[in-house]
Amino acid sequence: MLSFRSELENPIVQKEILDLDKKIRQFRGGQMPEEKFRSLRLTRGIYGQRQPGVQMVRIKLPFGRLTVKQWYRICDVSDEYASKNLHLTTRQDIQIHFVSLDRTPELWEKLAQDDITLREACGNTVRNVTASPNAGIDPNEPFDVSSYAHQTFKYFVRNPICQEMGRKFKIAFSSSDEDTAFSYIHDIGLIPKVQLENGEEVRGFKVKVGGGLGAQPMLAYTAYEFLPEDQVIPFIESVIRVFDRHGERVSRNKARMKYLIQKIGFDAFMELVAQERTANKTKSYVFDRNSVPQAEPAPEKEVPKVEILNQQHYNDWLKTNVTEQKQKGFYAVWVRVLKGDIPTDKARILAQLVKEYAADDVRVTPNQGLLFKYIRQEALPYVFHVLNTLGFALPGFNSTTDITTCPGTDTCNLGITNSMNLAEVLEKMMLDEYPDLIYNNDINIKISGCMNSCGQHGLAQIGFHGSSIKHGPHVIPALQVMLGGGTVADGEGRLAERVVKVPTKKGPDILRVLFDDFEKNGQEGELFNEYYDRQGKNYFYQLLKPLADLTKLQPGDYVDWGHVEQFATAIGVGECAGVMIDLVATLLFDAEEKAEWAAEALSQGANADAIYYSYSVFVGTAKALLLDKGVSANTQIGIINDFEANFVKDGTFTFAPDFRTHVMQINQNEPTADFAASYLADAFRFLEAASAYRGAAVKRPELLTEILKVNV
Structure with a gap:
């Protein structure tokens, strides 16, 4: 059984962690269907990996903000429960991998001590709310x-x-x-x-x-x-x-x-x-404009003197990775993180660097890097020195050479090809052959291991997603090349277009052809997307088509980047969006649980929450009976309409004037206590009648009994 330390004071969090521990034991004991358990764990940030028997845990960092104390805590947790690595994501989260399911409640408890949550990091929920990492500066x-x-x-x-x-x-x-x-x-x-x-x-x-x-x-x-x-x-x-x-x-x-x-x-x-x-719960929501404390620089202290051995490297870093803030006299440092991976031993050194010379307000960036704020000019050489020692002083942050990528087949069930090793190969090739691209912020390259775009390939000037090509008896790892995406400004953007599919091992050649052609035929001052529009999609198809020629394949083309074995597609069941639960008994049990939650919310004065839980009782109960009859609706409104057609019109259940009007009172009434109580009472009576129809009974907790007494 879990114990709670004094730092973990939020009773809601305590209850959630204990509940997760209980549900894991129920699942292990065969008392909970796998579908229901999967949905539950996903909303707790626990995601099945490609490797059987271990989990990826996604740590939710609202708008990517991280304090030094939280950073140390996540490092400790990764060391104890995971693979001693932190993976930064495009949604400004941190993921840790190879975690045992049975240890996730204990892991969550330790994170919660420093106000870190897993709640709704995955699943069919509102995911992490992201924001520009340089907000505030x-x-x-x-x-x-x-x-x-x-x-x-x-x-x-x-x-x-x-x-x-x-x-x-x-x-x-x-x-x-x-x-x-x-x-x-x-x-x-x-x-x-x-x-x-x-x-x-x-x-x-x-x-x-x-x-x-x-x-x-x-x-x-x-x-x-x-x-x-x-x-x-x-x-x-x-x-x-x-x-x-x-x-x-x-x-x-x-x-x-x-x-x-x-x-x-x-x-x-x-x-x-x-x-x-x-x-709505509220008709006007007044934001507290200071709910996030204004970042403050670390106290001034003497900065260790360091010798810059490669002045050109330092100058490139200053030009591409350092920017002056709106706060006069302070600078922000953008940190490139190859593949988004930071070993915890290096992460601790970075955290100490921030503690001594930056604001206690680190931001994870959407391109899987980091932003350090409020650094004084005199500290920049030392900050560079530390970053360079760790391998994090590569110039060209958010440039063409700074590739965004998802984990691909390293850990993801849906991955088709290895995007992370490809990114490493492409970045090295560009730095060796096109070193000036560290100054290019016009062309962004993004890679996803499949079409689902976790690497955001659809909004890149040059995007790739993992695919495959059938060639005789074999399957070849391939890249779908996409061109022309990107941000315009002020909420307007462009989506990249599919141009051609090419064997994955041709990835470096794809970039060589594109860069060389743009250099040769682009007009003075022309941006890449302007060039793409002027030449047209077919021009680029013809340009890259020779690389798609399968008559000249080499043995290495049958092997994906980072692998030695011949390629074979091995896609598992994706969990990015959770699952739908279609078991009748499970649905009725869920409806019963929602009724209890509604009663609890009502007793606490949370009228809007109580009403929505009651609405879920109506919909869940109706869906259960429809499934029992072999009718499957694809939306909640469809469930409501189908129940009317299949159970009300023939008199099996009666509602005045009809079921839809009865249920849809939810958006016709203000969320008052009186309406919440009467709506819950109606929903629970419907659940009782539906359960009786199937020969079952529903328990009446004390809170519900009192509500039903009043709302006869």
Whole structure:
């Protein structure tokens, strides 16, 4: 049994950790179906690896912020429970690998001592809220979005409206019109704006809705050019409610919000969003603009003198990896991290460097690097020296030579090819053959091990995703080459186009052909995407087509980067989006549990939460009976309609005036205590009747009994 130390004071966290421990034992003992357990562990950041019997644990770092104390804690946890490595992700999380499932509650307990969570880092939930890493120091920002990102995370974590959606939901805050958080490929993307009203500055956001990458990338719509800051949370809440109710739940490949908008149209989607506002927990949310403390520089101290042995290296680093902050006299240092991997022994040295010479506010960057803030000019040579000693002083941060990549077949079930070794090979080739590319910030290269775009290949000027080519009796590891993606500005972006599929071992040659052709035929001052548009997709297809010629294959082409054995596709079951639970008994049990949660929430005055749990009782119970009858609906609204057609019209169950109207009271009423109690009572009676229909009984906890007495 777990014990809790004094630092772990949050009773909700304590309960969650104990519950995870209990559910693991139930799963091990065969008392919990695998489908239900998988869904539960994913929302606790525990993800099955490609290697059987071990887990990847994703540590959720809202907007990528990390204190030195938290950094040390994560290192300690990785040393004790994982592989002594920290992997930085494109969503500003940290992942640790090769963790035993049975030790995850203990691991979580230790992280929680320093206010670090795993909650909703994976699964069909609101994922990590990301933000521009230079928020707070960006000279171009209207205001610091850090506190806004932090409170958005706090509002939606554990929120009943987003615990069991059809798919994941992603939110990002950019610091300025430069849009370095890529608002245009998120479910909700926000860019800070300031308007003058009656001579006073009013804060708000440009709001983008419905973007996404994956196998079928789509650009987001503009919902508002300016939404006042107090309306941001209510708007996001309404959007999530619509997605939860109307989003696809059977076909995983069509379950993102972008497909819902594509299906019904953006105007119809926004009408549904407007209808949900009545039921929102809050109609106006006033952000605490200082919920994230303003970063402060470390106390001034004497800096050790160091000898710079390679002055050119240092000058390149200063030019490409160091930037002056909006705070006069201070500098930010961008740290390139090859493949996003930092061994914990090196991570501790970096943490000590930050503690002594930077602000206690490190940011993980979307391209899998780090940002150190508030460094004094006189400390820069020493900071470079330490980074260089550790191998983290490569110049060219966020340049062409700084490749973003997902783990690929190293650990991911869905990986087709090895993206991390390919990135290493390409970076070395560019530094050897095209050293001036460290100064190029126009062309970004991003690699994913499959089409799902965890490496964000769809928004790169040059993107690759892992694939395969059938050649006679063999299968060859391949790269799908994608060109022309990238950020425009202010919420506008471009999606890369598929051009040609080429054997993976031709990766370096692909870049050589593209770079040499651009150098030879590009016009003065022309950017790569301008060149791509001018020449056209077919030009690049013809340019790269010779590399796709399978008649001249070499033995090495049958082997993926970083491997010695002949390539074979071995794709497992992906867990990125969780699972749907279609077991009748499990669904009824879940509905019973939701009723208990609703009663508990109501007793604590959380009326909106109680109402949403009660709504889940209605939907879960209806879905169970439909499945028992062999009817499978693909959305919650479909479940409601199908139950009416299959169980109400024939008189099996009666509702006045009908089932849909009864259930959809959820968005017709303010979240008052009276409505919450009556709605819960109706939902529980429906659950009791449905269980009796199947010859079962439902327990009535004391709280529910009292509610039912009042709401006869």
